[in-house]
Amino acid sequence: LVSFRYGIDVKSKLVKVFDKGDHAESFDNFINSLPPAQCRYVVYDHEFMKDGRKQDKLLFITWCPRSADTNTKMLYATERPRVAEWIVGAFQVNADSVGEIKDYLGLDAGSDEDIAPDDDAWLSD
Numbered sequence: 001l002v003s004f005r006y007g008i009d010v011k012s013k014l015v016k017v018f019d020k021g022d023h024a025e026s027f028d029n030f031i032n033s034l035p036p037a038q039c040r041y042v043v044y045d046h047e048f049m050k051d052g053r054k055q056d057k058l059l060f061i062t063w064c065p066r067s068a069d070t071n072t073k074m075l076y077a078t079e080r081p082r083v084a085e086w087i088v089g090a091f092q093v094n095a096d097s098v099g100e101i102k103d104y105l106g107l108d109a110g111s112d113e114d115i116a117p118d119d120d121a122w123l124s125d
Contacts, residue, residue, distance in 0.1 A: 003020065003021040003025065003030055003042065003043060003044045003045065004017055004019075004020045004021075004042065004043045005017070005018050005019040005020065005021075005033065005034070005040045005041070005042050006018065006040065006041040006042070006043075006083065007038070007039070007040050007041070008039075008072075008075060008076065008079060013075075013079075015041070015079070015083055018040065019033060021033060023045070027107075030044065031098050031101070034063050034065075034098070035065075036065055036067060037065060037067040037068055038065075038068055038072070039062075039063060039064045039065070039068050039072050039073060039075075039076040040063045041060065041061070041062055041063070041076070041080070041083050042059070042060070042061040042062075042063055043058070043059070043060055043061075043087055043090065044058075044059045044061060045057075045058055045059075046058075046059055046105055048105075048106075057091055058087075058089060058090040058091065059090055059091050059092075059093050060083075060084055060087040060090040060091070060092050060093070061092075061093045061094075061095055061101065062076060062077075062080050062092070062093070062094045062095070063095055063096075064076055064077070064094070064095075064096050065096050065097065066096050066097070
């Protein structure tokens with residue numbers, strides 16, 4: 001599975017794919033692909049090790065950084081439920097900083113080493 005970054009074309013109010021990453025893409029490349037001042041919806045397949053087994057969680061991330069325009073953030077919040085209907089089985093994450101994504105995934109802010117998440121941490125909104 002590749003990761004997809006969707007966005008809303010504000011003029012037409014249509015959701016379109018802005019970018020997609022390769023399945024082999026590193027977490028750092030994924031994080032660096034998030035625009036620092038623009039909102040995006042992201043479908044991301046997070047792989048991690050738990051109890052010696054490779055596992056994955058499909059995430060639907062609503063990326064709205066603090067520096068994004070307020071009206072755009074409101075538009076993304078309003079349209080999120082409709083977009084989320086397309087992403088069946090994904091855990092929903094709201095993030096306005098890279099730190100929030102790393103915290104949700106159980107990644108130490110100083111490293112990219114996975115910490116197996118508690119099952120309770122993977123609750124959908």
